[in-house]
Amino acid sequence: MSLGQRVRVIRLKKGMTQIELASGICTPSLISQIESDRARPSYKTLVALATRLDVPLEDLIKEVDFDLEFSSKYKMALSMVRSKEYYAAIQLLNALVAVDQHRMPKEILLLELTRCHVELGNVLEAENSLAHMCQTCNTEKRDDFLFVEVLLLLGKVAELKNEYPIALFHTSRAWNELQKEGEIDIDFRAKILMQLANLHERVGKIEEAAEYYEKALLLNQGNGTERGKTFLRLAEVYDRQKKYELAEEYATKATVLMEEQANVEQHREMLHRLIMLQGEKSDWNVSVQKLLNLSEQHEQIGDKSKAGKIFADIALICSENGAIDESWAYAEKARMSLSDTSPKMGQVHRVLSFVYFHRGDEEKGNRHLDNAIKIFERHGKFAELVEVTLHMCRYLSDKGEHREAFERMERLHTYMAGQLEQRGIVL
Structure with missing residues (x-):
């Protein structure tokens, strides 16, 4: 039995939902990924889960095959993706996909691989990976959350090809499927709403775009930077509709929030650019x-x-x-x-x-x-x-x-x- 399977079995025996198990420890989405063996918990999270499930830690991990060699490679690949080192991540993920001896779900490797290709604009490679995942999603025992992720990526690929109606179709399906999932975190919901808003804006459906931006705004309560960006998008959309009072209101909110969120890193980046721009006018040693x-x-x-x-x-x-x-x-x-x-x-x-x-x-x-x-x-x-x-x-x-x-x-x-x-x- 894998670790994820064991966590799920014990949780169900205790009559707990994923939301109840996750409360105060992690997101329900992470619990879903752990139970389907798409993510490995840290030691701290593992201890907290054992405590919540009221079982000794040794019982939770007894005779569990962790596949440490492949697990560490997978974590390295994930770190590369998060660091936007997509070329390096692709090499590592391709190597993992080619090996059958580990217990890392192939569709999850393909999911990360597709994300890399989408970020790099490699449409053909992304479509090839998505074709394999679509076959998996068409089985009777499909993972509904994976299906939503696949639909969202299909929308991204269609957007890269400037096929906006098709992109809108796939993204709308992703949103509709997501409504059936009661335990998906709000950040992922906001992500889909933002993609829907952007695509509606691209096809000229400005009013619908504004509605989706407003819905995303309700979910982005804690992320100041994302709220600032959404305020700005709403200001632009309302300006296009000639609703100038609303445009000014949201532009003001965006300005105030982005100024509040301006951090040291942004200041360093701006200073770097400024130094390079002023290079010819100043002493190069300075x-x-x-x-x-x-x-x-x-x-x-x-x-x-x-x-x-x-x-x-x-x-x-x-x-x-x-x-x-x-x-x-x-x-x-x-x-x-x-x-x-x-x-x-x-x-x-x-x-x-x-x-x-x-x-x-x-x-x-x-x-x-x-x-x-x-x-x-x-x-x-x-x-x-x-x-x-x-x-x-x-x-x-x-x-x-x-x-x-x-x-x-x-x-x-x-x-x-x-x-x-x-x-x-x-x-």
Whole structure:
């Protein structure tokens, strides 16, 4: 028996609902996920559940197969998803899906995999994963909560394809199915309502959009930032309906709430942007020092990714001002802090290519330039891609490798034409 099955059996014997079991410990949604083996509780939660169920902890976990190796990989993948490191998460989730020896439900792995593909705009891959989950949901013993999640993702995929009526159909079905579930937390309900509101707005049904935003607002009582965003959306919707008094009312509420919610992190982000914008007008050494102060603040709270992005910008400033050794040092610090798939790594490789070309190491310079091009292509960074490709072509031309330079320019042209065609623009 799995841990989830055991929790469910004991809960039912005690005559408790999931809401009663969850009260004061976690959300009813988490209890649902634990019982269906879609989530593993922490030790603290496990102890609290054993106490609530009035059973010794050792009886709760006796002879339970925890599959620790695969469980730890799954948790790493979830952490990557939550950290928005989608490329890395996809690799780990694909590896878990390919293995049959563990007890991690395949549909839950596919659910997280689909979320990653949706966030990255990988429509075809998302549709493939959803096709497998739809087969699971069509069985007699389907998980209704999983079915709602699948419908919501189908709506997201259709939205990515600009098929708004289809997106609206799937999302509406998700909302209707959710009404049958009495134990789903309000945050998830608010999420679906916001998607419904956004889709109604996209298809021009402004009044319906306003109604859904208002319903979402009633659920977002505790989340100040989300309430502020909803106030703003309502202000825009009412402005489109020429209901100017309501638009002004909600715009004022949004302004007040967002000012109250403005936190230290938002201030740091704004300061970072301001320093980069003012870079050309001020002493670059002063800009570097200001950025270093910011990076230290991020490092103190353990945010390596934010610190890495700042190091990448410092490296760029140093390279533009001829400080080659400093440029290399900060680029390497950025590499240690950023994931290999981060869009900012394109800038890091671009700087390192400049450093190694300057030092006469053409092999390393060429390799870093190629890495920069690949990352810029992957993330659709068109301006950066054009700049770095032209730099590479000039370098090859100066060496007399004119054919290689021409072929690279042709590849750039083909890539750009393909990207434009995907956006409905044909040259």
